[in-house]
Amino acid sequence: MVIRWIVALLGLALAALLATITFVIAWASIPPPLIPLSLLVSNFGLYLIPAGLLGLGIGAILTQRRNARTLRGVGKLVSIVAVVAMIGACFPLVASWREANRQNADLSVLGYLTGGSNSGKPLAEMSTTYATVDGTDLLLDPKLPPHASSSPRPAVVWVHGGGWSAGDRGEVPRWHQWLNDRGYAVFAIEYRLAPPPRWNQAPGDVKCAVGWVKEHAREFGVDPDRVMLAGGSAGGNLALMGGYADERVPASCPVGDTTVRAIAAFYPPADLALGYQESGDPEYARKVLRDYIGGTPEEFPDRYAAASPITYARPGVPPTLLLHGTRDHIVDYGQSELLAAKLTDAGVQHELLPIPYGDHAYDFTWGDWGTQISRQVFARFLDRHFPAA
Known part of the structure; x- marks a missing residue:
């Protein structure tokens, strides 16, 4: 009994x-x-x-x-x-x-059950300092395709997330490997973290990394004219900022060309003031935004606008892929809808992939339905706007 x-x-x-x-x-x-x-x-x-x-x-x-x-x-x-x-x-x-x-995407139950985690650590043995700014060494991990290429490869500069205050270049290694397997060199970068406020520094660090990759392209067998940005969450915000922001957001180090050919942003905060007001976890969202910006939208409206990719969405910005869970409780899905609408008005080539019931960082599980769909949509976006060959 x-x-x-x-x-x-x-x-x-x-x-x-x-x-x-x-x-x-x-x-x-x-x-x-x-x-x-x-x-x-x-x-x-x-x-x-x-x-x-x-x-x-x-x-x-x-x-x-x-x-x-x-x-x-x-x-x-x-x-x-x-x-x-x-x-x-x-x-x-x-x-x-x-x-x-x-999306004409194939799903695999076996892949769902055996996909595993998409988390990792920095590869210290291959880390390179791409700049030293205000006494801080900024590191990146170059990850190259396993097979030799007869011609220079395209490169993807990957920006990690973490609320602008945490995270490192070891994030989402399965995406890096997936890109390597498709023939892309990957440069997983770090940037200066908040606090103190980094709203006017972290985007410049991303531009600095892009410029560094272009200047050192020959060392890694990379085509300097074929570089794109990608990242998730805060990294998605910074990837968009690195590709969209104009001369008002300069590189944080002395480099030349920092333009990119395309951008892929996973669940990115596109309008930071809106993100402060509308989040399923307001305590977390407001804390990281205050740390990053230095205060509230009421105190610093200009800073919030300057750190928001939606401010810079205009004709001529690179083709953009947005991937966002419809149940994201950290960065509301509506932020990507707003950015997509502005890109439509500007005539910019873009795609918005809604992940049904997907929450923040859904792709940290490699076999998840949303991740499986994302891989196939991402692959088509690359073939269309940033082909490996």
Whole structure:
């Protein structure tokens, strides 16, 4: 009998978890403490189905006639919650497959189950200082394709995220490897972090890195005329700033050409003042923005505008790919919609890929449905605007 009560307690705990996750799926606006569960749905939503089946199994054990009435009641409750949770889990699943169909992208269940993590560390043995600014060494890791090339390769300068105050060049190594396998050299860079405020320094560091790559192109077998920027979150913001910002945002080191041919930005903060006001996690968003800018939008409206890529969206900026989860609770999906609308008005070639139920940093799980779709859309964008050959 004791074992059955232990099973009942486990069933109730599982039911509570499944019920909370179902709430997260059903409502886009959730309390900040539940954001980790939204990330769970975003990156591991398929596993909710076996969790629901486990709940049904527990319910079947508890509803046996030989059990006490209370145990049978718990079993029925757990079973009902498990069924509802599995139905709820189908909504992100179906939405992802429908988006894949719209994008003509193939999805793999095996790839989902075996994809693994997309996190890593800097490769200290290959790190290079691309500039020293105000006593700070700015590092990058050059990552080259495994096969020799008879002609110079295109290069992707990758900018890490972390709220402008954390993170490093070791972020998302699977994207770097994926680009290497397609024939692109990758330069994963770092920049000066906040605090103190870096709104007028970090974008210049990115431009400095681009200029450095162009000046040292021959050393790495890179074509200096074929360089693009990419990054996620704060790195997406800085990638856009590095490609969009005009002479008002100079490079932080003495380099020549810093122009790029294309930009790929994952869930980027495009309008920082809007991001301060509209975030699913306002405490976090406002803290990192105050650290980066030096205060609030009311105190420094000019700084917020100067650090926002949407300010510089105009005819002639590089072709742009935006990839953003529709359930992003850190940087609202609407920010990429606003930027895409402004690019449309400016006649700039661009694409916006919505990741259904995707939360912030969805691509940190390499097998996730959204990541699988993103790889294929990114590949087509590269073939169209920044081909390797």
